Amino acid sequence: MLTLYGDRQSGNCYKPRLLMELRGIPYRWVEMNVPGGETRTPAFLAKNPNGRVPLLEVEPGVHLAESNAMLCWLAEGTPWMPEDRLQRAFVMQWLFFEQYSHEPYIATSRYWLHYLKQPEEYRARLDEKRPGGYAALGVMEGELSKRDWFAGGRYTIADIALYAYTHVAHEGGFDLSAYPAVRAWLDRVAAQPGHVPMV
Incomplete structure (x- = not known):
């Protein structure tokens, strides 16, 4: 059985969990206390030297890091990853966009506000993140229109x-x-059969 090490409040950890739920793949969830340092222990660092979650154990002793890499592996041979070469490239294009142009602004802001609950400490940095986050949303709006x-x-x-x-x-x-x-x-995604909420 697959084992997913993660934090239920993390969007990156949610990605592979959502796809496994959609596919009906049985898996074991291991909740990690990230603020408490559980991903920085020698035992965990032996599994993922980057010391981050999510981490997917695909077989005993074999671990796959990075949420979008997990999505690609889990989606191979399914409708969630197109067979057509160009359409696959378009999927990858949006995966790269998510990590480079979306996640650093929207996810980071959420981490400071919702996870750490330190709005005043990060106020200036939050203001710096706003334009990039809204730019990413604008790109998405244009595509989805x-x-x-x-x-x-x-x-x-x-x-x-x-x-x-x-x-x-x-x-x-x-x-x-x-x-x-x-x-x-967002409504269309949430309406998909097998969809589960993040928390």
């Missing part, structure tokens, strides 16, 4: 990756009222 899903003409891991932190963007101080296409897409 033309189509229902990000790649392949259907719900794929590109949508799962972007949903994880977008649906809780308000917890990072982002207002989605000006993004109707994004909000409609």
Whole structure:
């Protein structure tokens, strides 16, 4: 059985968990106390030298790190990863966008506000994150105003990756009222059979 080490409040940990739930893949969840240092112990660092979750144990002694890498592995051979070469590349395009242009702004802001609950300490840095986060939402709005899903003409891991932190963007101080296409897409994702909430 697969084992997923994670934190239930983390969008990155939610991504592989959501896909395994959608696929009906049995797995064992191991909750990690990240603030308490559980990912920095020698035992955990032996599994993932980067000391982060999520971490997926795919077989005894074999561990896969990075949430989007997990999505690719878990989706291989399923409708969540297109077979067509170009459509697969479009999925990857959005996975890279999520990590480079979306997660650093929206997820980081949420971490400071919702997870650490330190708005005053991070006020200046939060203000710096706002333009990048809204720029990412603007790109998403433009894409979703033309189509229902990000790649392949259907719900794929590109949508799962972007949903994880977008649906809780308000917890990072982002207002989605000006993004109707994004909000409609969030509803479509949540309505998928087998969908489970993050927490």
